[in-house]
Amino acid sequence: MRKVRIFALSLFMLLVAATDLAGQLPSNQLPTQSLKPYWHVFIAYAIVIVMVLGWVVSIARRLTRVEAQLGE
Amino acid sequence: MSVKGIRLTGTALAVLGLLGLVLVYWLSFFWVSTEVSQGIAQRIFYVHVPAAWTSFLAFGIAAFTSGMYLWLRDERLDRAALAAAEGGMVFATIMLTTGPLWGKIAWGTYWEWDPRLTSTLLLWFIFLGYFMVRTGTENPEKGKRFAAVVAIIGALDIPFIHLSVVWFRTLHPDPVVLKPEQPTLPADMLTLLLVSLAVFTMLFMGLFLLRYALENLRAEAQARSREATA
Numbered sequence: 001m002r003k004v005r006i007f008a009l010s011l012f013m014l015l016v017a018a019t020d021l022a023g024q025l026p027s028n029q030l031p032t033q034s035l036k037p038y039w040h041v042f043i044a045y046a047i048v049i050v051m052v053l054g055w056v057v058s059i060a061r062r063l064t065r066v067e068a069q070l071g072e
Numbered sequence: 073m074s075v076k077g078i079r080l081t082g083t084a085l086a087v088l089g090l091l092g093l094v095l096v097y098w099l100s101f102f103w104v105s106t107e108v109s110q111g112i113a114q115r116i117f118y119v120h121v122p123a124a125w126t127s128f129l130a131f132g133i134a135a136f137t138s139g140m141y142l143w144l145r146d147e148r149l150d151r152a153a154l155a156a157a158e159g160g161m162v163f164a165t166i167m168l169t170t171g172p173l174w175g176k177i178a179w180g181t182y183w184e185w186d187p188r189l190t191s192t193l194l195l196w197f198i199f200l201g202y203f204m205v206r207t208g209t210e211n212p213e214k215g216k217r218f219a220a221v222v223a224i225i226g227a228l229d230i231p232f233i234h235l236s237v238v239w240f241r242t243l244h245p246d247p248v249v250l251k252p253e254q255p256t257l258p259a260d261m262l263t264l265l266l267v268s269l270a271v272f273t274m275l276f277m278g279l280f281l282l283r284y285a286l287e288n289l290r291a292e293a294q295a296r297s298r299e300a301t302a
Contacts, residue, residue, distance in 0.1 A: 040113055043173055047170060055279055
């Protein structure tokens with residue numbers, strides 16, 4: 001009797017697992033992961049570098065020009 | 073402080089700020105945890121919010137020094153206002169370009185004519201007007217005075233921008249740090265945000281001082297050329 005109960009329980013567990021697996025999408029239908037957010041983050045971080053370094057270079061060039069003017 | 077002293081302080085702060093920016097990038101990519109609902113796009117927050125804060129600080133300094141210039145007519149105050157306004161434009165441009173990049177992921181659109189976004193764009197245009205008034209007026213002295221008034225008007229928009237998310241129903245997220253209750257960010261995200269705020273402020277202060285030194289040297293060069301022609 002105990003063996004029958006163990007067999008019935010195992011069968012039930014197997015069916016539950018099979019139902020769960022049947023609910024999953026096949027691998028070719030899974031949603032694809034988009035790399036778009038990564039690009040947006042990289043572009044945002046690049047904008048910061050370009051703007052800040054652009055301002056640094058612009059100030060440095062103008063300083064050099066004025067110093068040359070004062071040196072004359 | 074002499075122009076040389078201002079330049080040295082400015083250079084030191086700018087170098088520290090640039091090194092700090094490298095640290096912020098490293099912490100953002102390799103240390104801080106990823107936000108559950110927004111994913112990696114939330115990392116834009118660590119440059120967008122500090123850029124917004126820095127631009128408001130810069131425009132605030134520009135408005136304050138402009139007001140003082142109108143009162144005292146000290147040329148150094150006008151030079152400080154010009155230097156701060158230029159920095160404000162740089163950081164406001166960062167804020168206005170990085171925000172929509174996040175918006176595209178979070179809202180599905182780059183731009184919405186929402187009160188916070190619209191009033192921030194208005195602030196950018198007001199300070200664009202500041203430079204146009206300065207350079208477009210025939211009498212430079214008048215141009216400086218008109219520009220000072222524009223800077224003060226522009227700064228009045230800053231409290232409105234901050235409170236617009238409270239007063240109106242907007243898409244823009246509510247403040248997470250500057251609010252009556254405690255900040256709602258997890259500890260690591262709050263730490264990185266505060267580090268980034270400090271770094272952006274340091275970077276701005278350094279470059280602002282260098283820009284101010286440049287204006288002082290320009291004034292000196294103009295005075296010398298006037299003496300030479302007299």
